[in-house]
Amino acid sequence: MHLSLASPPWACYGLAVLRVQKLVFAWSRAFTLALFFDLKGARRTVPRTTCETYGRSARRRRYRGALVSVLEETVDTRIPLEEVELTIVSICEPVLNSLGFDCVHVEFNSGGEHGTLRMYMDHPDGVTLDDCAAVSRQLEAVLDVEDIIEDAYTLEVSSPGLERPLGRRSDFERFVGQQIMVTTRNAQDGQRRWNGALLGVTDDDVLMHVDGQTIPIPFANVKQANLKYEFGSQPPKQVSRGN
Numbered sequence: 001m002h003l004s005l006a007s008p009p010w011a012c013y014g015l016a017v018l019r020v021q022k023l024v025f026a027w028s029r030a031f032t033l034a035l036f037f038d039l040k041g042a043r044r045t046v047p048r049t050t051c052e053t054y055g056r057s058a059r060r061r062r063y064r065g066a067l068v069s070v071l072e073e074t075v076d077t078r079i080p081l082e083e084v085e086l087t088i089v090s091i092c093e094p095v096l097n098s099l100g101f102d103c104v105h106v107e108f109n110s111g112g113e114h115g116t117l118r119m120y121m122d123h124p125d126g127v128t129l130d131d132c133a134a135v136s137r138q139l140e141a142v143l144d145v146e147d148i149i150e151d152a153y154t155l156e157v158s159s160p161g162l163e164r165p166l167g168r169r170s171d172f173e174r175f176v177g178q179q180i181m182v183t184t185r186n187a188q189d190g191q192r193r194w195n196g197a198l199l200g201v202t203d204d205d206v207l208m209h210v211d212g213q214t215i216p217i218p219f220a221n222v223k224q225a226n227l228k229y230e231f232g233s234q235p236p237k238q239v240s241r242g243n
Contacts, residue, residue: 076168076169076170077168077169077219078105078167078168078169079166079167079168079219079222079223079224079225080185080220080222080223081106082108084108084110084148084149085106085107085108087148088106088108088117088143088148089103089106091142091143091146091148092106092119092139092142092143095135095138095139095142096119096121096135096139099134099135099138100123101121101122101123101127101131101135102121102122102123103119103120103121104120104121104122104160104164104165104167104168104171105120105160105165105166105167105168106118106119106120106167107120107165108149108153110151110153113151113152114151114152114153114154115149115151115152115153115154116153116154116156117143117149117153117154117155117156118156118158119135119139119155119156119157119158120158120159120160120161120164120165120167121135121157121158121159121160122159122160126159127158127159132157132158132159135157136155136157139155139157140155143155162227162229163181163226163227163228163229164226164227165224165225165226166180166225166226166227167225169201169219171225172198172200172201172206172225173200173201175198175227176198176199176200177197177198178197178198178227178228179195179196179197179198179227179228179230180195180196180197180198180208180225180226180227180228181193181194181195181225181226181227181228182194182195182206182208182217182222182224182225183222183223183224183225184217184221184222184223185221185222185223186221188217188221189215192223194208194210194215194217195210195228196208196209196210196211196215197209199214201219202216204218204219204220205217205218205219206218206219206222206225
């Protein structure tokens with residue numbers, strides 16, 4: 001736009017407003033791109049050497065003087081799984097999450113001519129038989145399309161139950177003080193099965209109280225872990241939806 005000295009005042013005012021709008025638009029676009037690549041770069045630094053469950057939690061942070069809401073990635077490491085189990089988790093967990101359920105643990109046993117795939121899921125309000133049937137249909141459709149398991153197998157979808165599997169670091173943190181059973185991949189002090197009280201979990205070890213001693217079991221050596229239900233003890237209270 002070209003203005004002469006004879007141009008009316010409102011034309012000069014309009015040109016100034018236009019320039020301000022262009023500056024605001026350019027600044028907003030630059031800010032958005034900077035924030036996007038900042039978050040994208042942060043996600044790339046998250047280690048993925050083991051199977052990890054990613055959750056999103058909203059938080060507020062100050063970014064270049066402005067208070068904005070961003071999504072923060074949280075990592076929940078799983079105990080070491082077989083390659084096929086890692087693939088199954090990466091495919092099935094988003095399906096469970098989209099349906100409102102938590103993927104607790106996955107087990108695949110390929111022994112014999114007919115394998116078994118067990119999927120343990122949970123929900124804050126409990127898991128019903130109808131939930132298991134509905135989720136089973138969804139997972140069967142996805143697994144058939146992906147064709148991960150070549151041989152015949154049976155899919156079993158269930159709640160964690162009384163002897164709940166401990167498949168993630170958060171599970172060990174949640175059930176501190178409970179009696180647990182742990183099976184290790186490699187023998188430790190001459191044995192692979194451990195029974196005792198769960199004391200906690202560090203960056204590297206699961207701590208158990210066994211026969212009056214504190215036994216650290218490397219997290220990377222845990223093959224299977226479950227709560228140990230003792231007859232006569234009070235089971236965890238579950239509230240089924242629909243009641």
